[in-house]
Amino acid sequence: MSTSLLLVDDDRTFSSLAASMLSQEGFRVRVARSLHETRVALAAEAPDLVVLDRRLPDGDGLVFLPELRAQLPTTVVLMVTAHGDIESAVEAIRAGARDYLSKPVEIDDLVMRARRAASDLQLQERLRQAESVLEGRHRLAESRSPAMQRTLQMLERIATTPRSPVLLLGETGTGKAVLARHLYALRQKQGAFVQINCAALPDTMMESELFGHERGAFTDAKTARRGLVELASDGLLFLDEVGELPLALQAKLLTFLDKGAFRRLGGMTELTSTARIVAATNKDLEAEVTAGRFREDLLFRLSVFRVDVPPLRERREDVLPLARTLVQELCSELGRRPVPFSPAAEERLVSYPFPGNVRELRNVLERALVLEVGPALELQSLAKGGGAPAAVDPNAFSVSGPPRPLDEVERLYVRHVLEQLGGRRMEAARALGLSYPTFLRRLEENPPSE
Template sequence: MATSNVHILVVDDDLSHCTIIQALMNGWGYQVSLAHNGLAAVEQAKETPFDLILTDVRMAELDGIEALKAIKAYNPAIPILIMTAYSNVESAVEAIKSGAYDYLTKPLDFDILQLTIERALEHTSLKTENKTLKQQLVANNQNMLGRSVPMRRLMEMIAMIAPSEATVLICGESGTGKELIARAVHANSLRKDWPLVSINCAALSESLLESELFGHEKGAFTGADKRREGRFMEAHQGTLFLDEIGEVSPLMQAKLLRAIQEREIQRVGSNQTLSVDVRLIAATNRDLLADVEAGRFRQDLYYRLNVVTVESPPLRARREDIPLLTMHFLEKFAERNHKSVRGFTPQAMDMLLKYHWPGNVRELENTVERSVILLTGDFISEKELPLSISQFANESPENQVGKPIEPLEWVEKNAILAALEKTGGNKTEAAKQLGITRKTLLAKLQKTT
């Protein structure tokens, strides 16, 4: 969010201190209101939707802790920063337990104050965006999160192809969420009120796969003690999702081709032909065209499946989505494990952003779950991350030969973030260390947010 749209409430019974902070924050581009006691702060917070509140602890009328509790009871989402003296840190601990985002010790370090405000606002923005995206996607029975260019293009593609009847081939590395794409296509299609039936073709032998897809008659083979409908019939009028289609044997490829062409199937052990009406979505992590050229995959089946191709981007191509995804997984696993987790330390998040993620989103999800389980404090740090991630972040560039190269814009962004962290958020000093002007730095920050 632009700083000019951010409204902050500063609460302190020291009028001169309030005025100094107001002038400082106005210089940073924020809109600032003042309250000179806790009671006034609570009343103003009920009337005005502030983006952040900065309050002192010790005040004559309703101290900062009680004001914090009252405001949080009314609006739990608002981030509140507490100011306290060095000698009264126990009050800060109580404030954190009561829901404060962070505390700052007096006299204030203004560079740290600015950086803490920016982090609090970014944290709130991510949570809000996460919640909004989830609310938008719940109705469509899928859980795709992302604001990066590859994800925006993917969602635009889904919106275009979903209402059609075209067969869809989803290509991408393992762990990129190909099944989520299939669910999104189905949920936005004209068949959404009928079933979406999925089957992993790689998990079954040829004979079992045939029975699973087409069904079987009683007595068709040992153990077939009754007739069974196959996945094609289960998906009638809906969508059939064939995952790992590249692992299907040549014989099954031929039978699948006939079912797709004729829209007819036969149960195993039966001569009766059954008409089926399904939309097919297939997915693979293989290069099917290369398999066609090598004779491992039927060319006619390939072109039947490949009416519309959708590419599922790897996580390293959409690093911008990593903070959003980690917040989503953090909330999910914190709730599941009955833990209160506030987020990731800047160092841990930096490691997550630098890592090359060979296992893609699935690996990220497992990493967050592991970190939540191991966590004993409030923030996930590098100590809770797998050794492979922390070691990768500490490797020199020459030791990362052969690993995916980051886009130039990400190298630049990481350099800016590192300079800001090193200088405690001082943009003028960070610009000097980077060898650019402050104006250029601000323009690049605006471009990357």
């Protein structure tokens, strides 16, 4: 969706030229040439961005600025002041303007600042959407497990230290992201919660995503961009799958953890951020250090607070309460009334080991809500079959025929995992414990059949 922009300037030549250039950049531009026209335009549609001249025929734009901010607090304002009028520029910033331009305004400068503001707005919207999804789907349920209660008590103590890094260790699906958000929620009046999966982006994009880039830093860098470290300043940056970070970027992250300082890609200016880093992984980082894939000094630095997240099989007391909470959330999402568990379903929940932990539990419940009929959930998918020692898993991997070379079996298994996950390559790579480039190489050796 394009960014809507209201240009308030009584100079017809300048406003026409600026509106034309901004429209070519993808902005939806409207022009107002007085405060009266501005109020009419604001009443008709709230713009994302306002470029506001100070000197207008029927009033002072700087005097009007507080009224604008009160009416539209989320709208970004760029104030235009007279050349050399530093006092007005400072007053505009104090009144809530994001930035200011001095006359005579260079069109290129205006376009650049408008682009930057639009980029910030888009990132903020992405953050709001992600936070909404997380808050709706991943609320922390009350725990009865002593092991989990110890973990939560430790997080409460950690929350009193605003910037010390935290390392969450645990199997896949144990809820490390939920705990990171819980730690964030324990502190009031702070910046944004920002999350990134380090395995979800190519190595070439990770540095720009984390630390930002300057204009011209690489071929497609047409404008400067703030990275997640900047966006999370005074807040929390959650690095999921931190064991997948490339070694070169591990060094830059270590520098940031030590000094709180960094440079954007292609930049010379040292910037600072007070973001707390919370990292998570299901890998054995000590083994990764031994194998030369993870820096030992970074592991030490991340481990200021090391939190082990217990798997669901060690939290039997939590299974039923957690399942009931998840069913309520899923029913709300599916637009249906909550459904109880049958006594047999409760027995199955308590006895099943849940190797996929909370994520698997949620998937089992979602599947049952959609596929099962009846007044109560039976969770037949967790039932043992026909008196056999264990139910036969139709999705189990097997290789029939005579013995095969180990390399061939590994290639077949890579394809099997990819098929089980519906072709989602990133998830398959994580499930196999492979970096994404290594997974792609394995896949190229044995491409899936059409």
